[in-house]
Amino acid sequence: MSDDAVSDDMCPHVIIHTDGGCRGNPGLGGWGAVLRSGPHEKCLKGSEAHTTNNRMELMAAISALRALTRPCRIELWTDSQYVRQGITQWIYNWIKKDWKTASKAPVKNAELWKMLLEESRRHDIQWHWLKGHAGHEGNELADQLANAAMDELKTREKTS
Numbered sequence: 001m002s003d004d005a006v007s008d009d010m011c012p013h014v015i016i017h018t019d020g021g022c023r024g025n026p027g028l029g030g031w032g033a034v035l036r037s038g039p040h041e042k043c044l045k046g047s048e049a050h051t052t053n054n055r056m057e058l059m060a061a062i063s064a065l066r067a068l069t070r071p072c073r074i075e076l077w078t079d080s081q082y083v084r085q086g087i088t089q090w091i092y093n094w095i096k097k098d099w100k101t102a103s104k105a106p107v108k109n110a111e112l113w114k115m116l117l118e119e120s121r122r123h124d125i126q127w128h129w130l131k132g133h134a135g136h137e138g139n140e141l142a143d144q145l146a147n148a149a150m151d152e153l154k155t156r157e158k159t160s
Contacts, residue, residue, distance in 0.1 A: 013037060016064045016076045017138030018083075020056025021146045028154060029053065031060035032145025034138050035067060042067060043141070047149040049157065056146065057083050058112040065119035074125045079132030079139055087116055088127050 020031040029051035035042040044063050048056070057080040064076070078084055091113060094100070099110045107113060130136050132143070 012072050014072045014074050017142045018060035018078050019142035019146050020060045022053040026052050029056040030146040030149035031056040032142040033060045033064035034141050045145040045149040047153040062115050071122045077128045084127045084129045
């Protein structure tokens with residue numbers, strides 16, 4: 001499997017677990033994603049130096065969906081109500097209101113929400129929420145990936 005994309009034989013049914021986190025909010029952030037289909041597994045991670053936990057949660061989902069090379073049936077599990085409710089409920093009103101909230105303020109992270117919506121359109125996705133840090137194996141692995149990404153970025157910053 002290439003580092004950039006999940007191979008076609010992982011489709012059409014993929015289970016994805018995502019997680020994002022921050023050390024300080026805003027602060028050093030990382031995200032992780034685990035994609036599974038049958039016997040195949042792909043782990044992804046990334047980080048940013050100055051970000052928020054919500055941005056990292058969104059980046060985990062965006063990056064996981066981007067890794068798929070063709071349309072898939074997806075079960076996406078996140079411990080972020082922000083992501084799940086945002087993509088399944090809030091986003092439609094934001095679009096109608098030209099990316100403004102009910103209080104007429106600009107939607108935070110609008111550029112990431114637009115990316116997530118675009119990536120989502122290629123797939124048939126069921127969005128699920130689960131409680132974080134509650135022993136769910138896929139979520140725990142995604143959390144470990146997010147923390148590893150933050151650790152790696154912190155190490156790179158110290159040595160540069």
